[in-house]
Amino acid sequence: MTTRTEKRLSVVEVTRYRPRDVEYHAYVEVLNSRAVRAAQDAGWVVNRVAAADVGTASLLALTDASDAIMLMGGEDISPRFYDGAADYPFESQHFETADEGQISLVHRAIRRGTPLLGICRGLQVINVALGGSIVQDLGTQTIHKNLGAPIRDIMAAHTVALDSSSRLSTDLGVSEILVQSAHHQAVAHLGDGLVTVGVAPDGVVEAVEHIEAPITGVQFHPEDPGAPSGQLAALVARLSVRERALA
Template structure:
């Protein structure tokens, strides 16, 4: 198969490139984000890496205007005002509302332009909120989706996700049941317009979303985590690569 990504740009959009007040957390997030950058380069993309909070909405849209594919990465909780909810919930931390606003605008433009987009963890939640959905603000102390009260590098938990057999993600992953690494205390609640839940955990938590017609995907887990099954990140990114190839061929 010819390499259709050789001259293509992948924009990896983070919350921020700097967290001087939380160096341990930032170092861990940077490890995850760097893994996506490295895999994108391995797949032949020219990778643009940008922090949404660092540049704001107008500049983010300008920088990514010509990107062939987009990845919205994990990070902090989305400010509740963007999905019509209140602050003060269990586990609430720092918000980056500038990043929220910019990434929501990015998703909406991707939908309008049919730009292939993948959301990872927070990125899935950004997709859902951008398209009119809401979030369950906290999964509770006994959640199986994150380890609570441990050092940041130990927050990931391992569990299974069942994928809808007819979903595009199942096709790319080659299975309807995947073992994943996750670290999230929130989840999609009301599902956004034209999004479909295509992956669920054993407790019923939505773990993967796809748009019904646009090349927009979200996974609530972290295929880029060092503890994820070998090759899983490449398979998840293949959903973008195939969409890029389809646009080239059209």
């Protein structure tokens, strides 16, 4: 049982069941488990929830007492949530129940001023929840994913330039970081209230912040075993900061 003095963090993933893609699921499990451990090491009591497995109402109920939220990576968001094309290159399986539930979490976090970190798909959920759109495929000449590689080698390393005036740059103490990424989609049009605070060498948006709410999204994977030491811990630490609620 938690007490009032304990910090409660909900780590929200897409699903705990991927019988159609066991290898991919095993890799996602590594990433999500590392995020959970990093949060626990930082003193959080972690509640791990799979959005597609519980539905929107239960997801909101299970995370209602959370002091912060972390939205993890996973499959593409269904195009119907951002008026995208129905067919596109490298389209993944869609979990619309997860999309709906995680979008609702973003809306509630905005209302309450709850700190929220979105990783990879999590950034895209934040963007779509706030009315933004998605580049559905970055093409085959990309620095953001090792196309055709085994899943264990899918991450690609590149730099991200940070806006020196951003909260993210201030908290990390640097204006450029090295990241691990594995995405074929990215932010197109920014959602309401979001600003770009990190950009890859090819111009792809790699980090966003909300102008008022304590919400951050990163397109890269700080929870990957190959990510620079301390990067995930620094991002988890940002979840302890609660700024003023919008409503």
